[in-house]
Amino acid sequence: MNQLEVRYPPKVVTIGLGYIGLPTAALIASQKINVLGVDVNPIIVNTVNKGKIHIVEPDLDTAVAHVVKNGFLKASTTMAEASIYLVVVPTPFKDRNEPDISFIEIATNNIIPFLKKGDIYVIESTSPIGTTEKMRDLIYSQRPELDGHIYIAYCPERVLPGNIMHELVHNDRVIGGIDRKSTAKVIAFYSLFVKGKLHSTNARTAEMCKLVENSSRDVQIAFANELSLICDKADINVWELIALANEHPRVNILQPGSGVGGHCIAVDPYFLVSEYPLESKIINTARQINNFKSFWCAEKIQSTKLEFELKYGRKASIAFMGLAFKPNINDLRESPAKYIVQKVLQNDNNGQYFIVEPNIMEHNIFKLTNYKEAVSLADIIVFLVDHREFKGIEIVKDKVVLDFCGTLKG
Ligand code: SAJ
Numbered sequence: 265m266n267q268l269e270v271r272y273p274p275k276v277v278t279i280g281l282g283y284i285g286l287p288t289a290a291l292i293a294s295q296k297i298n299v300l301g302v303d304v305n306p307i308i309v310n311t312v313n314k315g316k317i318h319i320v321e322p323d324l325d326t327a328v329a330h331v332v333k334n335g336f337l338k339a340s341t342t343m344a345e346a347s348i349y350l351v352v353v354p355t356p357f358k359d360r361n362e363p364d365i366s367f368i369e370i371a372t373n374n375i376i377p378f379l380k381k382g383d384i385y386v387i388e389s390t391s392p393i394g395t396t397e398k399m400r401d402l403i404y405s406q407r408p409e410l411d412g413h414i415y416i417a418y419c420p421e422r423v424l425p426g427n428i429m430h431e432l433v434h435n436d437r438v439i440g441g442i443d444r445k446s447t448a449k450v451i452a453f454y455s456l457f458v459k460g461k462l463h464s465t466n467a468r469t470a471e472m473c474k475l476v477e478n479s480s481r482d483v484q485i486a487f488a489n490e491l492s493l494i495c496d497k498a499d500i501n502v503w504e505l506i507a508l509a510n511e512h513p514r515v516n517i518l519q520p521g522s523g524v525g526g527h528c529i530a531v532d533p534y535f536l537v538s539e540y541p542l543e544s545k546i547i548n549t550a551r552q553i554n555n556f557k558s559f560w561c562a563e564k565i566q567s568t569k570l571e572f573e574l575k576y577g578r579k580a581s582i583a584f585m586g587l588a589f590k591p592n593i594n595d596l597r598e599s600p601a602k603y604i605v606q607k608v609l610q611n612d613n614n615g616q617y618f619i620v621e622p623n624i625m626e627h628n629i630f631k632l633t634n635y636k637e638a639v640s641l642a643d644i645i646v647f648l649v650d651h652r653e654f655k656g657i658e659i660v661k662d663k664v665v666l667d668f669c670g671t672l673k674g
Contacts, residue, residue, distance in 0.1 A: 275297070275300070275345075275346045276289075276297055276350065277299070277300045277302055277344065277346040277348070277349050277350070277375075278292075278300075278301050278302070278352055279302045279303075279343075279349065279350065279351050279352060279375070280351070280352035280353040280354070280367075280371070280389070281303040281305075281308050281312060281339060282303075283428070283527075284352050284388060284423065285350075285353075286301065286312065286319070286328065287321065287324055287327070287429060287432055288388070288432065289337055290327040290328045290331050290337060291429070291457050292456075292457050293334075293337035294331055294457075296334075296336060297456070298335075299331075299336060300338055300339070300346065301339040301340070302340055302343055303341065305341075309340060312328060312337070312339035313332065313339050314332075315328060315332035315333055316328070320593075320594050320595075321426070321428050321429070322427070322428075323429040323430075324429060327429060343378060344378070346378070347383055348383065348384040349375045349379075349383065350388055351368055351371045351385075351389055352421075353367040353389050354367055354389065355367065355368065355389050355390050355392075357531070357534065361537065363391070363392045363535045363538065365392065368387060368389055368391065368395060368399065372399045372402055373402070376402075376406050379407060379410055379414060380410075381410060383415070384416075384449060384453055385415070385416045386416075386453075387399065387419075388418075388419055388420060388421050390475070390528070390532055390535065391471050391474075392471070392538075393468050393471045393475075393535075395418070396416060396418040396440070396442060396467035396468075396471065397442060397467060397468070399416070400416050400442050415446040416442045417439055417440060417441040417442065417446045417449075417450040418441075418470040418471050419438070419450060420438065420471070420474035422435050422436075422437070425526070425595060426592065432458070433458060433459050433460070434459055435458075435460045436460040436462070437458055437463065438465060438469075439451050439465070439470060440464075440469055440471070441466065441467060442466075442467050447464045447465070472536075474532070475533070478528050478531075478532040478533065479532060479547045481518075481529050482524060482529050482530070482532075482533050482547070482551065483550040485554060486524075486549070488517055488518045488519055488520040489520045489521070489557040491506065491520065492520035492557070493557070493560065496564075503673035504673075519669070519670055520668075520669075520670070521600070521650070522557065522561045522600045522604055522668040523554055523555065523558030523561070523600025523603070524554040525589030525600045526595070526598055527597050530551075530554070531598070533551050537551065558600040558603050558604055561604050561648070561666075561668050564666060565582065565604070565666060566608060568644055568664060568666060569582065572664060579616065580664075581616035581617070581618065581641065581643050582608070582616070582617050582646060583618040583620060583633075583639055583642035583644070583646065584605045584608075584618070584619045584638075584646050584648055585620050585635065585646060585649065585671070586620065586621060586647070586648040586651050586669075587601050587602050587605065587619065587620075587621035587648070588601065588621060588623055588649050588651070589601070589602075590649065591649055591650045591651050591669075592623070593623060594621075601648035601649050605630070605648070618633040618642050619631065619633060620633055620634070620635045620638045622635055622653045635653055635657070639657055639659060642663070643664060647669050647671040648668055648669065650670060650671050651671075655671065
């Protein structure tokens with residue numbers, strides 16, 4: 265039997281039952297380890313205790329139903345004693361894009377009274393550099409007798425929404441302890457449920473690694489978006505250009521789109537920019553370029569609409585194809601497509617619009633239209649998200665098409 269299971273009664277508390285916390289809790293529980301999932305939201309807690317889920321993620325429903333039924337996962341709004349505590353709460357922004365670690369602090373303060381020698385404390389939440397050390401100091405300031413007797417580490421998640429249940433198991437992880445014994449102990453714990461490699465480092469490097477991974481993707485997407493702006497002016501097809509450039513053995517340009525959205529890549533780079541503004545020039549510029557791309561798309565739609573109206577002497581109708589923050593998901597958080605639709609509608613709310621999002625049934629603000637119907641009714645068709653449903657869609661010749669995400673590139 266694994267040494268860890270002998271030393272510690274296998275009881276884990278995950279604080280936060282969101283997009284990462286709930287799948288993580290279910291995965292650990294699937295190893296027949298007792299897990300308590302703690303969340304401030306009683307609706308989420310009740311949902312999980314019924315074996316149901318509050319988010320859309322493939323395979324998560326069956327995983328949660330199974331472990332709740334077998335008694336390995338329970339949810340609660342209140343903390344309980346355990347041996348291993350995982351903090352998986354959000355880190356939102358304060359004013360001026362500064363990260364707000366108050367949820368991590370609150371979770372840690374709730375854990376502190378339960379801590380005992382030999383326990384493990386891990387932060388998974390995306391965090392500014394130095395957060396794990398700050399929490400170590402907070403813990404030891406209240407419980408000095410534990411100094412050097414608990415294991416503290418940072419272990420960021422890397423999973424892609426839509427493929428979380430697979431990636432949680434198979435992705436490599438970076439684990440950074442506040443000291444070597446913490447790193448080793450936390451690696452031993454994660455090896456119970458992760459099949460990917462577990463790479464050891466210190467807490468600060470692990471924190472920065474998470475921020476750098478998402479900033480790197482943001483910078484690369486900004487390059488593609490910048491090319492799309494140049495190509496628009498130079499009358500060059502950006503999709504063909506990138507495909508040709510990528511034939512070079514050492515070039516791998518990503519795809520331009522209607523901007524960068526989601527709760528990670530559009531957010532995490534600010535954690536570096538806000539703390540290291542002088543040093544993070546490319547990262548900051550990439551954020552600006554990707555934000556500008558959405559603004560530019562909205563402007564382009566408006567000028568195209570105006571041109572149409574001047575040419576035909578009547579109002580143009582527009583089909584907005586996609587609202588999600590990326591293809592083939594139903595998540596609208598920080599979605600550039602949603603921003604663009606809102607911006608166009610705000611500027612002219614008397615127009616005729618068909619808003620399409622095949623991954624959701626209904627929306628509380630937007631009236632949704634079936635995508636085939638929208639394409640046949642609208643004068644101007646705007647592809648905002650490269651959903652699989654839109655591929656190969658037939659568009660009659662007299663329509664004006666704005667393809668911001670390469671749906672028609674073939
Ligand atoms: N996008 C483009 N062009 C591309 C690729 C993406 O415009 O070529 C856009 C997407 O449409 C979307 C945004 O970028 O609006 C982000 O999408 P994504 O698929 O790149 O990433 P996320 O936000 O779903 O997940 C990212 C992942 N990070 C990296 O790939 C470095 C994931 O592994 C992380 O776990 C996740 O952030 C997170 O939670 O931090």
